[in-house]
Amino acid sequence: MERSVADAAAALGVAESRVRQLLQSGRLRGRKLGSIWLIDSGEIERAKRENGVPGRPLAPRIAAGVLDLLDGGAAPWLNRADRSRARVHARQLAGADARRWRAALRKRHERILCLAHPAALPRLAAAAQVVRAGPVAAAAAGADVVAVGAALEVYVPEAIWSDLARRLAIRQDVGFQAANLVVRVPVDVWPFADEAEARPGLAMLAADLLDSGEPRALSAGAQALNGLAGRLPASRRVRA
Incomplete structure (x- = not known):
């Protein structure tokens, strides 16, 4: 099942602009139909698992x-x-x-x-x-x-x-x-x-x-x- 940017943002707890950044960078994979991004539900779950690690980045x-x-x-x-x-x-x-x-x-x-x-x-x-x-x-x-x-x-x-x-x-x-x-x-x-x-x-x-x-x-x-x-x-x- 494919979901919208808004759905992905809600699932990941981030702003829609952040989801678009992740898509553009390839950290979140989706497909683009015209100006609309569609993201597979499994990809959103993968991103939730990988981005759920606490800890601040090193300088x-x-x-x-x-x-x-x-x-x-x-x-x-x-x-x-x-x-x-x-x-x-x-x-x-x-x-x-x-x-x-x-x-x-x-x-x-x-x-x-x-x-x-x-x-x-x-x-x-x-x-x-x-x-x-x-x-x-x-x-x-x-x-x-x-x-x-x-x-x-x-x-x-x-x-x-x-x-x-x-x-x-x-x-x-x-x-x-x-x-x-x-x-x-x-x-x-x-x-x-x-x-x-x-x-x-x-x-x-x-x-x-x-x-x-x-x-x-x-x-x-x-x-x-x-x-x-x-x-x-x-x-x-x-x-x-």
Whole structure:
């Protein structure tokens, strides 16, 4: 059974504008008939389950620090006190399910669903400072996920994204079904080394899988993050 935006908003306890945002971002899946969105009842129930996790998100710099520490980095953008806090958060999240991990890390970047001409995709991927991401990269890094027909996913610094989007005629904020490109713009900090071919670590790629509505991707993301959190060096374990 399909339901309206108003019905979904009432079921989720949010404003109708928030439901439309979720639909546009792909976090809530529906189909559009003209200007009207229709959402399957099962999809609304899934969203209720996934969005029902309490807990405030970590500040973007701390969230990025948690992932860098899990990947064996030193989160150099954090001072000593904030780095210690990030380690505490990493240990507290060990063993959490996908919903709790996503709730904690969701502010680390802006995720933009885009539509680009096929010829523009390799140009974007090859641009300076653009970092490849997505399920393909996650699988290569060791996540237990199969990437078939996945859209191109990249990280782009905020300072260059607007110009890149303009030059390549990339449409932003399209619906989930129309998107062939996912752009992630980190907030507050660029968490990659300043090198020609920077690559995200497993923790960051696993965290990105948590944005998916696919159960296998959610499970793979949480499994990878919990495995890394459980293997933090003993010298870095900090009690909350």
